[in-house]
Amino acid sequence: MAWFYLFIAGLFEITWAIGLKVSEGFSRLWPSVGTIIAMILSFNFLAKALVTLPLGTAYAVWTGIGAIGTVILGIVLFGESRELSRLFFILLILIGIIGLKVTTPTS
Template identity: 50%
Template structure:
């Protein structure tokens, strides 16, 4: 169950990163509200997952999901580049997350 909670926390990290961008430096009210709400929820879920998962694994997976999620959202919704170098880098992050998951003792 901790892994499911951690994945949800990572997905919420993606949401708050995207809405933070949309808030334009916290100058737009609704994206700012969504950013703050999803930040709080993401941190709460991360803290819950850390009750049973190792710190290094939980934090790295959480940030990795957020980073890859933000990367994908940037490409799909913000017109950011999907050049080979960026795709390879994202693939390496995913590979690292897989290794952490497979080698976790929890």
């Protein structure tokens, strides 16, 4: 269940990262409210995952999920660079997440 919580925390991290852009520096009310709610939920699910998972692993996977998702949505929603080298390094983050999942024992 801890990995599921961590995955959900990562999805909410993507949500709040995109929300930071959409809220325009917290100057737009409803995007700001949504961003803050997503932050709270992200940290809540991360905390639940940390009950079982090692801190370093959980934090690295959480930020990795957030980074990958944010880059993909940045490309799709905001027309950010699709440079092959950029996508290659995102792939390396994904490989790192998979490696941590495979090599981390859970209690």
